[in-house]
Amino acid sequence: xxIADFLVNALLFPGGLFAVxxxxxxxxxxxxxxxxxxxxxxxPIYQPCIDxxxxxxxxxxxxxxxxxxxxxxxxxxxxxxMLAATAIIPVAGxxxxxxxxxxxxxxxxxxxxxxxxxxIGASASGSPYSSIGLSREISIMLAYEVPLxxxxxxxxxxxxxxxxxxxxxxxxxxxxxxxxxxxxLFDVTLLPAFVAFLICIPGTLGVVPFDIPEAETxxxxxxxxxxxxMGLAMFKLTGGLKMLVLAALTVALFFPVGFGDFWLVNLVxxxxxxxxxxxxxxxxxxxxxxxxxIDQAYKFYLLVPTALALVSLVLTAxxxxxx
Amino acid sequence: xxxxxxxxxxxxPWIYRINAGSCNGCDVEMATTALIPRYDVERLGCRYCGSPxxxxxxxxxxxxxxxxxxxxxxxxxxxxxxxxxxxxxxxxISGGVFRESYSIxxxxxxxxxxxxxxxxxxxxxxxxxxxxxxxxxxxxKKF
Ligand code: SF4
Numbered sequence: 001x002x003i004a005d006f007l008v009n010a011l012l013f014p015g016g017l018f019a020v021x022x023x024x025x026x027x028x029x030x031x032x033x034x035x036x037x038x039x040x041x042x043x044p045i046y047q048p049c050i051d052x053x054x055x056x057x058x059x060x061x062x063x064x065x066x067x068x069x070x071x072x073x074x075x076x077x078x079x080x081x082m083l084a085a086t087a088i089i090p091v092a093g094x095x096x097x098x099x100x101x102x103x104x105x106x107x108x109x110x111x112x113x114x115x116x117x118x119x120i121g122a123s124a125s126g127s128p129y130s131s132i133g134l135s136r137e138i139s140i141m142l143a144y145e146v147p148l149x150x151x152x153x154x155x156x157x158x159x160x161x162x163x164x165x166x167x168x169x170x171x172x173x174x175x176x177x178x179x180x181x182x183x184x185l186f187d188v189t190l191l192p193a194f195v196a197f198l199i200c201i202p203g204t205l206g207v208v209p210f211d212i213p214e215a216e217t218x219x220x221x222x223x224x225x226x227x228x229x230m231g232l233a234m235f236k237l238t239g240g241l242k243m244l245v246l247a248a249l250t251v252a253l254f255f256p257v258g259f260g261d262f263w264l265v266n267l268v269x270x271x272x273x274x275x276x277x278x279x280x281x282x283x284x285x286x287x288x289x290x291x292x293x294i295d296q297a298y299k300f301y302l303l304v305p306t307a308l309a310l311v312s313l314v315l316t317a318x319x320x321x322x323x
Numbered sequence: 324x325x326x327x328x329x330x331x332x333x334x335x336p337w338i339y340r341i342n343a344g345s346c347n348g349c350d351v352e353m354a355t356t357a358l359i360p361r362y363d364v365e366r367l368g369c370r371y372c373g374s375p376x377x378x379x380x381x382x383x384x385x386x387x388x389x390x391x392x393x394x395x396x397x398x399x400x401x402x403x404x405x406x407x408x409x410x411x412x413x414x415x416i417s418g419g420v421f422r423e424s425y426s427i428x429x430x431x432x433x434x435x436x437x438x439x440x441x442x443x444x445x446x447x448x449x450x451x452x453x454x455x456x457x458x459x460x461x462x463x464k465k466f
Pocket of ligand 1: 443
């Protein structure tokens with residue numbers, strides 16, 4: 001792969017500009033549908049773009065107690081991590097990902113970048129509410145990473161064993177395998193893993209039943225409390241990107257198959273699938289549920305999705321030994 | 324360019340409430356009547372935010388009692404510029420029913436610049452929304 005291709009991929013098409021815009025679009029759509037579910041008119045779909053523009057024009061207040069460098073750099077860290085993740089995840093029929101092997105684990109690491117950025121920013125800001133938020137952020141992160149890792153491992157093993165080898169962690173191989181053998185979604189043994197992955201999405205995003213670290217009515221937005229202006233805008237952009245990354249990852253892992261070879265059809269189909277994932281994992285649950293307590297969420301993640309993912313792992317392992 | 328920016332920016336005012344010793348009548352009116360699904364100010368881009376650092380429009384209710392005055396001023400200073408202040412209810416305007424009470428030194432605009440007054444005890448939701456709309460017009464000109 002030459003340098004020009006790399007730059008285009010990282011800055012314009014799947015990563016960079018396109019991803020940022022698509023991420024903002026998803027956030028806006030989420031807010032619109034959420035409002036419609038409550039029988040409100042709701043904000044226009046481009047509302048998050050307006051918010052980001054406005055925030056970038058506001059003053060950035062930095063508290064006297066804050067560690068200046070860490071406070072300023074933390075939003076960038078999360079944003080950069082998510083941008084890198086968008087460049088790695090392949091889109092079937094259009095884009096085949098940046099790296100050839102091992103990228104599922106890279107994505108797992110990159111997924112924790114926004115949470116880490118929040119933790120760094122919150123601890124640098126020196127606010128007591130932020131530190132409550134950051135301790136909650138860390139506990140919920142520990143809880144959802146366990147099932148997430150199990151799901152990744154199950155899929156890697158399923159693909160690897162079907163190809164007659166050991167676990168394959170390469171995202172592009174996983175997508176290619178599904179393009180020739182059909183989507184993994186229709187594999188009964190992987191169904192529990194699919195559900196477990198979907199359950200992990202709202203926790204990773206920090207939306208309503210699991211928005212405990214940012215509970216705005218209780219600890220006044222937690223880690224984001226001290227951020228204003230550009231820093232807050234960066235966190236908003238990161239949030240949109242994260243939603244996109246998780247949706248794109250679900251699509252890539254479970255149902256990447258597109259229609260034919262024409263890129264435009266595939267792109268529209270990909271965006272449609274992302275919207276579907278977002279609707280069922282974020283918007284609908286957000287409209288139906290109230291916020292959990294941190295101990296409830298912690299137990300929930302260590303019990304339900306982890307058990308589901310383990311069921312899938314065992315089923316996959318045994319099905320191949322017998323067959 | 325500035326005009327274009329203003330036309331974008333005016334669609335995203337974030338609201339923050341400060342209770343400066345109010346009897347809670349105005350707070351109920353703001354939080355649960357004016358900004359619920361029925362009137363839906365989110366369609367104008369408004370959003371309630373929990374942190375003063377995220378706010379653009381500050382709604383202040385209550386007569387600014389002696390105990391709470393310092394805190395109100397501190398929170399007000401934390402709000403990043405440009406910002407606009409709306410005084411909700413008769414209390415911050417003149418003291419209202421608490422006028423000449425031992426615990427009230429002066430009305431709100433003796434301490435911080437007030438841009439819009441929304442009188443009433445408590446004001447109707449329509450009046451509050453109207454006040455917010457006026458505040459948005461003032462606020463966008465500050466960019
Ligand atoms: S204006 Fe009336 S309702 Fe509002 S805080 Fe004052 S006394 Fe209460």
